[in-house]
Every structure is written in structure tokens, then in C-alpha cells.
Amino acid sequence: MRAAPRTRRAGRPKGAASARPAATGSGPAGLPFRVGHGYDLHRLEARAPAGRGRPMIVGGVILDDPEFALGPVAHSDGDVLYHAVTDALLGALGLPDIGQLFPDTAAAHEGQDSADFLREAVRRVRGAGYDVGNLDATVILERPKLGPRKKEIRANLARLLGVPVERVNIKGKTHEKVDAVGEGRAIEAHAVVLLSRRG
């Protein structure tokens, strides 16, 4: 018996492409959806001038905690979440990762606002004919607590990605006091994005 023809209508976001040929191509243009995963980790050290740590910034929000004197060691501003999301976007397009596009040896990127990397990744997403569907991300750190600032972080990401805030989900977790992250010596982030082809 002949298999029923695959329908691409199911699950298509409202307003997305409808008459595009089936996705069989090898390039970004050949797929109606593309998924991307990003991961990043930064070592945490005492903040300058005592150490090399920068202010603790996550998702564009400075997390002030007088009892936690560490911050990310980084060439840029060290925003682990923006870096993971940038890599997820670039990965979805099959592009080189953030470290290849914005080398940490380039003087121009010293202390750079990581929102700039994210904006460039979004520009490339749009240039390839896609829009961001949604983002799901997890930040893993012992301190400070992410919860009180999560709303601001979501709003920052939604603005940069050009999506309603409901399409951005951020989870904060600890590492149960084990390994480098759990001992407060590092911060990690994972991000997954879905891109949908513009109709």
C-alpha cells in the first residue's frame, strides 16, 4: 500500500510558508524549520581589580550579589547566555560558531557587549530567509540566583530575537555543589532555538 503523502501543513506556524516545495535541499533554503543548539561555559574568578573576572552578566542583566564576588573571565563581556543563544542561531544555519566568527584574539571584541554577537546572528538568520520561532535555554550556576532577574533576561532576549516574550523560556539551575559549576568556579548555559522559514 502506498504511504500517505507527508503533509507539511501540520504544525506549521500561523502565517508561515505554505506553497514551498518539500524540504529536501542541503542548504538552509531547503528546510521549512531548522533547529540549533548552543552551549557555553565561562570560568569565574574574582572580579577586577582583584582578579580577571568581569561583572557577572547573564542575558544582558548584571547580577549584583555582594556575597558573590566572582565574575566571568572573558575577552568579551562574558555573557554566557547570549553566547549560547548566538551559537544556537548560528548552528541552526550550519554556520561556524561564535568563536570562529568573533575571535577572542581580536582587539575589537575586547569587552564587547555580547548583544552585538546575538544581533549579528539574528541578522544572518533573517538573511537566510528565516525567523526565530522560539528559544528554550538553561543557565547553570550556584550563585547569584537567576530567578529575581529572569523576567528582564527574557525581555532582553525577546527584543534581540524579535519575538514575543512568550517564545523565550529561561531556566535557572544549580549544579548541586559538585564539579566546577557546582563549586562556583564556572557558569554554563545551554540553548535550543527553532527557526521557521519566512513565507
Ligand code: MG
Ligand atoms: Mg563564551
